[in-house]
Amino acid sequence: MNLLNSTVNNHRFSTIKDCAIGIGLRSPHHLQILTEQPPVGWLEIHSENFFQPQSQQRQLLDKLAEVYPLSFHGIGLSLGSTDPVNKRHLALMKELIDCYQPALISEHLSWSSFNGQYFNDLLPVPYTAESLTVFCDHLNQVQDVLGRQLLVENPTTYLTFADSEMYEWEFMNEIQRRCQSGILLDLNNIYVNSINLGFSAEQYLAQINLDAVQEIHLAGFTRKTLDNGDILIDTHGSEVSEQVWQLFRIFRQTCQAPALIEWDTNIPPLEILLAQAARAEQEQIDVLNSQQVFA
Numbered sequence: 001m002n003l004l005n006s007t008v009n010n011h012r013f014s015t016i017k018d019c020a021i022g023i024g025l026r027s028p029h030h031l032q033i034l035t036e037q038p039p040v041g042w043l044e045i046h047s048e049n050f051f052q053p054q055s056q057q058r059q060l061l062d063k064l065a066e067v068y069p070l071s072f073h074g075i076g077l078s079l080g081s082t083d084p085v086n087k088r089h090l091a092l093m094k095e096l097i098d099c100y101q102p103a104l105i106s107e108h109l110s111w112s113s114f115n116g117q118y119f120n121d122l123l124p125v126p127y128t129a130e131s132l133t134v135f136c137d138h139l140n141q142v143q144d145v146l147g148r149q150l151l152v153e154n155p156t157t158y159l160t161f162a163d164s165e166m167y168e169w170e171f172m173n174e175i176q177r178r179c180q181s182g183i184l185l186d187l188n189n190i191y192v193n194s195i196n197l198g199f200s201a202e203q204y205l206a207q208i209n210l211d212a213v214q215e216i217h218l219a220g221f222t223r224k225t226l227d228n229g230d231i232l233i234d235t236h237g238s239e240v241s242e243q244v245w246q247l248f249r250i251f252r253q254t255c256q257a258p259a260l261i262e263w264d265t266n267i268p269p270l271e272i273l274l275a276q277a278a279r280a281e282q283e284q285i286d287v288l289n290s291q292q293v294f295a
Helices: 027-036 055-062 086-100 131-145 168-178 189-195 201-207 242-252 268-295
Strands: 022-023 041-044 069-075 103-106 113-115 119-123 151-153 182-186 215-217 223-228 229-233 260-261
Touching: 022 131, 022 268, 027 055, 086 103, 086 131, 103 131, 103 182, 131 168, 131 201, 151 168, 151 189, 151 215, 168 182, 182 189, 182 260, 189 201, 189 215, 189 229, 201 242, 215 242, 242 268, 260 268
Parallel strands: 022 041, 022 260, 041 069, 069 103, 103 151, 151 182, 182 215, 215 260
Antiparallel strands: 113 119, 223 229
């Protein structure tokens, strides 16, 4: 994709400051956020929930866009599928993006369709040269149509493929290199995968191209006990774990990408999300103070 030839006026984009802490916009909090306008750095929406131009959701977004920078997080493009990109879905996304000019746009390293049938999940891709080509071809097509750069989010996976030819961070880095895309780094996903699949989360952070990371997600997981041991489930339904906060502290030593508190299930009162955002702010301050002490 040639970003320099985009027909979109880049100066119209809202911006999100370095190290800004945002929260995901979820329906139980719509009215409260609109009326109270809590002091968060930005809001992220799931793009597909706002596709209808004359809907109440759009009316809400019109008002919130006047107050907060926005990030659009998609879940339905199925970029890793061998199916072609759904042109109607892409057209709806383009209309939404052109209307609001969000600061960031992201999708998942996953697939969710086969032969035109869609699945209610984000499924993993094997890390092979073939699947890399498929994903990059689709991603380039989407970026060309939108005239915008996309961020690709690292997935949660509960299995590995025997055919995989590279580590996940190598796959992510190569997507970024080929497509001039960005990276959305979900620290909870990294931790969950590291425990379930047996690798070092710290090594992942050391190997991923941090210069390409433009957003991070912080979320919670659920631990489930099975007959042969425990497994961590990426539920996004609880507070950020202490282990993920530790990864956040490591990350903040070298990267200032804005961070999001993501909570998708068992959604609590807004005050709990704001408390999590406040903790993220404090964690950043602590990292900065420690760096100044040792400077």
